[in-house]
Amino acid sequence: MSEGATGLPFEPEPNKRLAMICWSSDLDKVWPVLILGTTAAASGMEVDIFFTFWGLRVLQRNDKRVTGTNLRQKAEAIVDRGGTDHLKLGKINFGGAGTWMIKGLAKDYKVASPTELLGFAIDMGVRLYPCQMTMDLYGLKKEDFVDGIQPSMGAASFLDMAAEADISLFI
Amino acid sequence: MSEGATGLPFEPEPNKRLAMICWSSDLDKVWPVLILGTTAAASGMEVDIFFTFWGLRVLQRNDKRVTGTNLRQKAEAIVDRGGTDHLKLGKINFGGAGTWMIKGLAKDYKVASPTELLGFAIDMGVRLYPCQMTMDLYGLKKEDFVDGIQPSMGAASFLDMAAEADISLFI
Amino acid sequence: MSEGATGLPFEPEPNKRLAMICWSSDLDKVWPVLILGTTAAASGMEVDIFFTFWGLRVLQRNDKRVTGTNLRQKAEAIVDRGGTDHLKLGKINFGGAGTWMIKGLAKDYKVASPTELLGFAIDMGVRLYPCQMTMDLYGLKKEDFVDGIQPSMGAASFLDMAAEADISLFI
Numbered sequence: 055m056s057e058g059a060t061g062l063p064f065e066p067e068p069n070k071r072l073a074m075i076c077w078s079s080d081l082d083k084v085w086p087v088l089i090l091g092t093t094a095a096a097s098g099m100e101v102d103i104f105f106t107f108w109g110l111r112v113l114q115r116n117d118k119r120v121t122g123t124n125l126r127q128k129a130e131a132i133v134d135r136g137g138t139d140h141l142k143l144g145k146i147n148f149g150g151a152g153t154w155m156i157k158g159l160a161k162d163y164k165v166a167s168p169t170e171l172l173g174f175a176i177d178m179g180v181r182l183y184p185c186q187m188t189m190d191l192y193g194l195k196k197e198d199f200v201d202g203i204q205p206s207m208g209a210a211s212f213l214d215m216a217a218e219a220d221i222s223l224f225i
Numbered sequence: 226m227s228e229g230a231t232g233l234p235f236e237p238e239p240n241k242r243l244a245m246i247c248w249s250s251d252l253d254k255v256w257p258v259l260i261l262g263t264t265a266a267a268s269g270m271e272v273d274i275f276f277t278f279w280g281l282r283v284l285q286r287n288d289k290r291v292t293g294t295n296l297r298q299k300a301e302a303i304v305d306r307g308g309t310d311h312l313k314l315g316k317i318n319f320g321g322a323g324t325w326m327i328k329g330l331a332k333d334y335k336v337a338s339p340t341e342l343l344g345f346a347i348d349m350g351v352r353l354y355p356c357q358m359t360m361d362l363y364g365l366k367k368e369d370f371v372d373g374i375q376p377s378m379g380a381a382s383f384l385d386m387a388a389e390a391d392i393s394l395f396i
Numbered sequence: 397m398s399e400g401a402t403g404l405p406f407e408p409e410p411n412k413r414l415a416m417i418c419w420s421s422d423l424d425k426v427w428p429v430l431i432l433g434t435t436a437a438a439s440g441m442e443v444d445i446f447f448t449f450w451g452l453r454v455l456q457r458n459d460k461r462v463t464g465t466n467l468r469q470k471a472e473a474i475v476d477r478g479g480t481d482h483l484k485l486g487k488i489n490f491g492g493a494g495t496w497m498i499k500g501l502a503k504d505y506k507v508a509s510p511t512e513l514l515g516f517a518i519d520m521g522v523r524l525y526p527c528q529m530t531m532d533l534y535g536l537k538k539e540d541f542v543d544g545i546q547p548s549m550g551a552a553s554f555l556d557m558a559a560e561a562d563i564s565l566f567i
Contacts, residue, residue, distance in 0.1 A: 070388045075565075077428060082278055086248060086395070089358075093380040099388070107424055108487065126501050133488050144487075145279065145315075146304050156362075159297050163361045187431075190505045191498075209435040217412045217441070217562040220388040223246075223395040224428075224565040241559045253449055257419060257566075260529075264551040270559070316450065316486075317475050327533075330468050334532050391559040394417075394566040 071100045073219035075212065076109035079134070080144030081153060081168065084112050087225050088171035095178040102219070103175075104212040106185035110192065111136035113184055113199045116169070122193030130192060138168040176202035183207050242271045244390035246383065247280035250305070251315030252324060252339065255283050258396050259342035266349040273390070274346075275383040277356035281363065282307030284355055284370045287340070293364030301363060309339040347373035354378050413442045415561035417554065418451035421476070422486030423495060423510065426454055429567050430513035437520040444561070445517075446554040448527035452534065453478030455526055455541045458511070464535030472534060480510040518544035525549050 072094045076087045087109075091101050105113050114121070114136030121131045146152035160167070166174065175182065184199060186206040196206075216222040243265045247258045258280075262272050276284050285292070285307030292302045317323035331338070337345065346353065355370060357377040367377075387393040414436045418429045429451075433443050447455050456463070456478030463473045488494035502509070508516065517524065526541060528548040538548075558564040 072384070072388075075428070077425075077567075083248075086246070086278065089380055090384065094384050097381055097384060099384065107428065124504075126497050126504075129497060130488075130501070133490075133494070146301075148304075152304070155297050155300060159301070159362050162295075162297075163358075165358060165362065187505075187507065191501050191507065209431055210439055213414070213432065213436050213439060213441070213563065217414075219563075221384065221390075221393045222563045222565060223393060224567050225248075225395050243555070243559075254419075257417070257449060260551055261555065265555050268552055268555060270555065317472075319475075323475070326468050326471060330472070330533050333466075333468075334529075336529060336533065392555065392561075392564045394564060396419075396566050 069098060069100045070094075070221075071102070071215075071219040072221045072223075073212070073216040074101075074103045074222070075224045076103050076105045076112060077107050077224060078144065079108040079111040079136070079141060081141035081156070082143050082145065083225055084109075084138070084141055084168050085165075085171075087112075088168055088175060090223070091180045092171055092174045092178060095175065095180050101175075101180040102183065102212075102215045103180065104183050104185060104207070104215075106188050106209075108134065110184055110188040110194065112138060112141070112168075112172070113182060113203055114194070115198060115200055116140065118198050121198050124193065127191075127193040136198075138172050141168055172200065176200075183212070185209075240269060240271045241265075241392075242273070242386075242390040243392045243394075244383070244387040245272075245274045245393070246395045247274055247276045247283060248278050248395060249315065250279040250282040250307070250312060252312035252327070253314050253316065254396055255280075255309070255312055255339050256336075256342075258283075259339055259346060261394070262351045263342055263345050263349060266346065266351050272346075272351040273354065273383075273386045274351065275354050275356060275378070275386075277359050277380075279305065281355055281359040281365065283309060283312070283339075283343070284353060284374055285365070286369060286371055287311065289369050292369050295364065298362075298364040307369075309343050312339055343371065347371075354383070356380075411440060411442045412436075412563075413444070413557075413561040414563045414565075415554070415558040416443075416445045416564070417566045418445050418447045418454060419449050419566060420486065421450040421453040421478070421483060423483035423498070424485050424487065425567055426451075426480070426483055426510050427507075427513075429454075430510055430517060432565070433522050434513055434516045434520060437517065437522050443517075443522040444525065444554075444557045445522065446525050446527060446549070446557075448530050448551075450476065452526055452530040452536065454480060454483070454510075454514070455524060455545055456536070457540060457542055458482065460540050463540050466535065469533075469535040478540075480514050483510055514542065518542075525554070527551075
């Protein structure tokens with residue numbers, strides 16, 4: 055710490071910043087992204103989350119089923135259903151039984167669901183950015199996403215944010 | 226660098242800090258967590274590791290088999306055995322043959338096992354924190370864990386540590 | 397910001413730095429590593445990437461098939477083929493159909509292939525380091541790798557780089 059440009063004996067501490075890449079749409083990865091994001095926001099941190107690759111599907115509205123315009127995009131949408139209500143565990147899924155079991159445990163212990171956490175995140179000012187390149191690949195459009203998110207951006211913009219952040223995580 | 230509060234022309238460099246989230250209990254993920262943690266500690270860095278989600282099982286004693294109190298917790302413990310002796314590869318496991326092969330290679334080339342590395346980490350002062358929320362979900366208690374770890378904590382405390390760290394990783 | 401040792405009213409901003417661990421050889425993980433690495437380099441950042449565990453196979457020449465000297469090493473090389481032309485999705489691979497579909501989409505939308513991106517990265521001065529410990533495990537030698545990479549190193553050297561970097565990611 056040193057005497058700052060303000061002439062004060064200390065610099066007013068700017069908000070700490072957290073920048074995350076949400077790369078996965080697995081339930082067990084999206085949960086930490088949203089728990090870390092909302093917890094950080096509740097502690098007064100500024101939070102930016104970049105949703106890319108599989109992770110882009112997290113921002114999809116739960117009532118959108120088939121997305122994209124060409125056949126490959128539609129096929130991908132069918133095997134990789136989007137929306138926070140449809141996330142599955144990346145491990146011990148057992149045809150859905152494991153996911154059902156873990157969701158049951160979470161409910162018993164009052165851990166908020168990904169759908170609730172996404173809503174909290176938006177309400178708390180967490181900035182959620184869809185990746186433009188992945189949108190192009192999947193044929194996803196602005197209207198396929200939940201309300202309250204930021205405009206799409208690319209990897210270069212995310213890197214600028216991450217370089218200014220105090221914590222950067224790839225999840 | 227600037228003149229600091231000590232009046233010296235430079236601030237004595239504090240120890241560098243590494244903060245990691247150990248999210249996985251896959252052998253091939255736990256190995257890097259423990260190799261990075263012990264290597265950093267050996268270089269004089271301060272190291273904090275937060276064990277959460279699947280990763281919490283890494284801190285479980287090897288002789289604990291079924292954990293938790295209710296049926297879902299017991300079922301989860303059975304399909305997801307804890308303890309550093311029981312970790313399996315997340316890839317090319319082949320019903321255990323791949324894990325056996327990689328463990329054999331590691332032994333031939335004198336790479337320490339996860340169980341050895343966890344012991345080294347504790348001896349070197351690496352701070353290992355179980356996630357309280359995951360403990361509640363799994364029904365895991367303090368006595369289910371190896372000795373020498375820190376008290377449980379939550380995501381907010383981890384974020385405070387990570388914000389002060391020079392390196393933050395989610396593994 | 398404060399007056400620096402140069403006596404100037406500001407310090408000339410050194411280049412921002414990105415340090416990444418490429419741990420995976422899954423197509424869907426290697427793509428973000430190489431997209432982030434080349435994008436950062438194009439923005440003037442200095443980029444260091446440490447290839448370890450499964451990720452070491454990314455640096456392998458596409459025309460090397462069986463590597464290593466002992467049986468276990470050869471077996472591992474057969475089930476885990478290296479080289480950027482042979483990467484497979486970690487999810488919805490469907491015996492190669494999913495990988496083919498996503499590669500097709502990427503081509504349609506002019507996303508560069510991992511092989512092209514690895515070449516760009518080297519041309520742009522991104523520093524690519526193979527992990528010495530993993531080389532020993534796999535029995536991989538310098539001549540098994542593509543040209544233009546850095547000498548091998550260990551975890552301690554990577555941690556030194558990451559501690560100086562503005563962004564550190566484990567992918």
